[in-house]
Amino acid sequence: MTTPAVPTAPRIPEAVHRRRWAILGVLMLSLLIVVLDNSILNVAIKTISTPAPTGLGATQSELEWAINSYTLVFAGLLFTAGLLGDRMGRKKVLLGGLAVFGIGSALAAESGSPTQLIAFRALMAVGAAFVMPATLAVLMNVFEREEQPKAIGIWAGGVGLAIAIGPITGGLLLDHFWWGSVFLINVPIVLLAFGLMLWLVPESRDPNPGRVDLVxxxxxxxxxxxxxxxxxxxxxxxxxxxxxxxxxxxxxxxxxxxxxxxxxxSDHPSVDMDYFKNKVFSAAMAVITLVFFALMGVTFFSVFYTQSVRGYSPLQSGLLLLPLAAAQLIFAPRARLVVDRFGVRVTTTAAMVVLAATLVAFATLDADTPIWLLEIVFFCMGTGMAHVMTPTSVVIMQALPREKAGSASALSNTFRQLGGALGIAVLGSVLSASYRDGIEGHLGTLPAGLRDTAGESIEATLGVAAKLGDQGRSLITPANDAFLHAMHVTALCGAGVAAVGAVVVALFLPGRPKPTPEDAAEEGELVRTKS
Incomplete structure (x- = not known):
């Protein structure tokens, strides 16, 4: 793999090296709750939108902001949080971030209105912004360079696992408890992770941080x-x-x-912009952005497809994502083996093509598609993600010196969040506009005050239909048809973005690493030994 020259870092202390896999487990636990929280909320949206006491009676706009307040604060603070971790100490930042996240979760669970929920979700995002980049930065400081690809593969698998098990966990909780349980579940996990982190995780920081770049x-x-x-x-x-x-x-x-x-x-910059002169580094950042643009925008509506169109419960919808989790768990830790054999370029280009194909497959789904086909699509999607995220994360993290790991992780996560936010917003607007175009012709019989509300989304249309009783039943089939058409248009847009990503990696990421003279000598020695 071709990466910029990196200064040789001192070896990891033996005491830390011995417990490196236990440390990775603690980091994964911390990462799990941060990533899981976004996906766990998706299955609770329908419940939170129902009137009290079942939910909060949140409007469509309030539901979007319950999701987006987290994204907004998270993306805005990620980079700063990574820099502060490099300077103040990553363990301190991790512990502080976990504490804020746990407090925000407890408050969100007891929200009495949609406005309170939006505010407490923003507080949770403050904590999450300090946790996520620090996990990858600590990983880079407890594993030697030769083990980093494997560790990053497991870390990337954890991200995919959290995305997939969030809806399952949310569905189980909503089947037995009130909507606030999807946030309260974070508190005991935070307490466990906090205690294990105090015990196991070593402190690390940039030994030469320089002055803080306040501007x-x-x-x-x-x-x-x-x-x-x-x-x-x-x-x-x-x-x-x-x-x-x-x-x-x-x-x-x-x-x-x-x-x-x-x-x-600046003579003391937060980010050395010269790193972006390296085409490999910049291309890896671009691909992460494009992947999350396509996937976050498209998988966001999959919950509405399975629940609103297909009629599955929140728990059943969550279980349908198990193939996505299984593929991440199976392939993310092993993606480095594929890279070793075929190189970063071939591996990631093929993976991006697979992702584009799965998004095209979404454009073929209808109300009667056998559900096992959707399961295959999710499994292929998870496989593609695993073979993109692991190689690109390794390229990015090994491009910077170990002491700058927090900055590298923060940059990677910032681009990921920006891609996800852009995907949800842009593809979400495509979905909304396409749906409104498809349903408007069927809303003429509704009272004038209900037409705008019913045209917002399929959930809004079905909600109005339920209130109207027999008169509203005629809206159900047109609503499903309009949503399916909108989903197909949106999925094809996402596939186009993934195809652009495939072109980027094919042009700029490195191929198979050329064997060094030392490698050739070792191979020759191995042949002589066998003969």
């Missing part, structure tokens, strides 16, 4: 928040030409350009 930190936070907010608002309005949306996105881009210019001229 760069402020510019990065403001720029990211403005950009992600504009993207989210555009998706909420289903109109990216709205002046407010355009102005917010433009302001975010201007601030981020100012951040880049300032960092290039």
């Amino acid at each position: 760069g930190v402020v510019l990065s936070v403001v720029g990211l928040v403005l950009l992600v907010y504009g993207i989210i608002k555009g998706g909420e309005l289903a109109d990216f030409t709205d002046p407010t949306v355009l102005a917010t996105i433009a302001a975010g881009l201007v601030v981020l350009v100012a951040f880049v210019v300032f960092e290039k001229r």
Whole structure:
């Protein structure tokens, strides 16, 4: 694998080396709750939207902000959190992030209104932003370079596992408890992870952090928040030409350009912009962004397909994602073996083609498609993700010196979150606009006050239909047809983005590493020994 030259780092202390796999287990537990929280909420959306006492009676807009408030704060703080971990100590940052996340979870579980839920989700995101980059940074500091690809593969598998088991866990909890249980479940896990981290995880930091780049930190936070907010608002309005949306996105881009210019001229930058001159590093970042754009945008509506169109319960919908989790668990830790044989370029290009094909497959699903076909699609999707995330994560993390691991992890996660936010917002607006176009012709018989509400989403249409009783039954079939058409359009858009990602990796990621003279000598010695 071709990566920029990295200074030789001192070997890991023996005491830390011996417990490295236990440390990885603790990091995975911390990562699990942060990633799981986003996916666990998806199956609770329908419950939270129902009136009290069952739910909170949240509107479609409030539901979107319950999800997006987390994304907005998380993406905005990730980069700063990674820098602070490098300077203050990653263990301290991890412990502090877990504590804030646990407190936010407990408060979210007891929310009395949608507004409170949105605010407490934002607090949870503050904690999560300090946890996620620190897990990968600690990993890079407890494993030697030759074991890092395997450890990162397991770490990437944990991300996929959390995405998949979140809906299953949420479905089980909603079958037996109230909606707040999907947040309260985080508290005992946080307490367990906190105790194990105190015991096992060593402290690490950048030994030469230099002065804190306050201007760069402020510019990065403001720029990211403005950009992600504009993207989210555009998706909420289903109109990216709205002046407010355009102005917010433009302001975010201007601030981020100012951040880049300032960092290039600073004598103590938060990010060395020269790293992006390396095509491999930049291409890996771009691919992570494109993958999460396509997948987050498309898998977001899969819950509505299985629950609203197919009629499955939250638990059943969660169980349908098991093949995605199984593929991640099987292939993510082993992806490095495929890379060793075929190289990063062939592995990731093939994986991106598989992902594009699974998204095209979504465009063939209808209300009567055998469910086992959907299971195959999810398994192939998980397989493709595993063979993209592991190689690209290794490329990114090994491109920077070990002491800068927090910054590398934060950059990777920031691009991932931006891709996911952009995917949900842009593809979500495609879904909303396509659905409204398909259902509007069937809403003429409704009272004027209900037409706009019923056209927002399939859940809104079915909700209005349920209130109207017999008169509303005629809306169910058109709602399903309109949603399926919108899902097909959105899936094809996602497939196009994945295809662009395949082109990027085919052009810029490295092929098979060329054998060094030392490797040839070792191979020759092995042949002589066997003969």
